[in-house]
Amino acid sequence: MSFTADRLLLFGATGDLAQRMLLPSLCALHADELVHENLQIIGTARQDFDDAGFRNFARAALEKFLPADRRGSMATFLNRLRYQPLDATNAAGYQALAAKVGPIEQGLAIFLSTAPSLFEPTIAGLAASGLTGDKVRIGLEKPLGTCLESSREINDAVARAFPEERTFRIDHYLGKETVQNLLALRFANILFEPLWNGAHIDHVQITVAETVGLEGRVGFYDGAGALRDMVQNHMLQLLALVAMEPPANYNATAIRDEKVKVLRALRLIDPSETVTGQYRAGAIGGQGVPGYDEELGKPSDTETFVAIKAHLDNWRWKGVPFYLRTGKRLPERKTEIVVQFRHVPHSIFAGRGARSVPNRLVIGIQPEENITLSLMAKVPGLDRDGFRLREVPLDIAMADAFAGPTKRIAYERLLLDLIEGDQTLFVRRDEVEAQWDWIDGIRASWTTHELKPKPYAAGTWGPSAAIALTERDGVHWHE
Known part of the structure; x- marks a missing residue:
């Protein structure tokens, strides 16, 4: 059923994600008149705010995280906000939440950002209080489990109240403009698609590098590590977009059908094709930073860096390695995809x-x-x-090529699609489970072979073994 919600319920409305991304994104959509004037936004969390207190909290977040040139309509945006305190584990609190939300006949969109252990009681509370009807859809922020089994448990709990067509699993990378431009680059230009295969491409590199350390995520990150935190979701989604077959149409079903085929074609990784690391004390941008164990306050075997040589066993990509690399406390912050084409079969200029x-x-x-x-x-x-x-670069800087349109936060697009019901940029259950199946296989091989993270100094590109992972194939990481 297609509908545009006139209620948006934000769980975790006082958390870091809400302050940095959700509230600024919603205020920007309001300023540009992209959401209906009747849309009401209800926040909920443990903090004991009333409506006025939450509006003051939101104002402080917007003044800190929303660019000044986009705050012109902040006062009228704040009038949209209401708040209801809730302990998600207390079933009795959901009736008061439903009363605060009010009538949902026009449609309710729920943004749920919570710990995996709270998914089941939250869904049960929503169902018991009448907040799961046919005119309600739900957006689920990661982490959606820690393995395939726990992911299935969460998905099963959600499915008891929300069918797949009303379930929106969020990977905010899919809301980034350049990620979507991957599809335009491949399928709107005849130049690339005939060459987009193993006959013409030597290898693909995907790098997601961060300069930050734990940044207040101690409890979550030490139980997750780089493989679960970055590879399982963001990096595998990027890989799927690079490697997918042309969909018949630009719609949610066609695109997600092709992505899941890629994820199911991933070959189980041999332990020799992975490298894990953990940062030690070093320097980032000339400033000294502590090691992971120092930030954590105890020794740990959690990986903060992982490099993988992945393979797709299908017709298009047989024999083409996909090198994935992500880590914390690396020299620079960047996310990029490198498609390395093969040599010309014969150089007519070699004799000169x-x-x-x-x-x-x-x-x-x-x-x-x-x-x-x-x-x-x-x-x-x-x-x-x-x-x-000589090698000559042809550069297309999106900021220069499209100087007119406003550069938007990824969550602006995703929240708007959640409100309006477009699933194209959201992840389907079979995608999530295919991703976890491959990740669980890697972790099982690490356990079997007792692989431990190798130390690397903060401010470097990870352990030296990560360099060897590519160089034994005659490949260099793009830096």
Whole structure:
């Protein structure tokens, strides 16, 4: 059933995600008149606010995290906000929450960001209080479990109240402009798609690098690690978008059907094709930072870095390695995809002393959104000393190419799609479970072979073994 909700219920409305992303995104949508004037936003969390107290809290968050040029309508946005305290484990509190939400005949969208252990009691409380009807849809923020089994338990609990067509699993990377541009790049340009296969592509690299450490996520991160925190969701979604077959249409079903085929084609990783690490004290941007165990306050075997050589056993990608790399306390913050094409089969310029370099496509996702294609070109001159070639980049900076449209936070698009009911940029259950199945296989192999994270100094690109992972194939990480 298609409907646009006139109520939005935010769980975790006083948390870090709400302050940094959700409230600023909703205020920006309000300022641009992209949400209906009747939309009401109800926040809930443990904090004992009334409506006025929550509005003051939201104002402080917006003044801190929303750019000044987008605050023009902040006062009228705050009038949309209401609040109801709730202990998610106390079933009695949901009736008061339902009363605060009010009538939902026009439609209710719920954004649920909670610990995995709270999913089941929260869904049960929503159901018992009448907040799970046909005109209600739910958005689920990660983590959706810690393994395939726990993910299935959460999905089963959600499915008891919300069918798949009203369940929106959020991966905020899918809301990023350049991630969506992957689809436009591949399927709106005939230039690339005929070459987008193992006959013409040597390998693909996907890097998600962070300079930060634990940043207040001690409780969650030490139980998760880099593999669960980054690879299971963001990186596998990027891999699926790079590797998927052309969907028949641009709609939720067609796109997600193709993504899940990719995820199911992932080969079980051999332990020799993974590297894990944990940062030690070092320097980031010239400033000294402590090691992971120092930040944590105790020794730990949790990985803060992982590099993987992945394989897809299908027709298009057989024999093409996908190198994945993510970590904390790395030298710079960046997320990028590198598509390395093969050498030309025969260089006609070799006899003239010219050296040719394979073409490379680099898709930058953050902090800058850009696309760079490297081509070979002749160096100007009379060539009496030889015919010279040089690599020349063709750069498309999204900020320059599209100077008019406002650059939006990923959550703006995702929240708007949740309110309006478009599932295209959300993750389906079979995708999540295919991702966990592959991740669980990697963790099981680590346990079987007793692999422990290798130390690396903060401010470096991880353990030296990560360099060896690619260099034994004659490949260098793009840095």
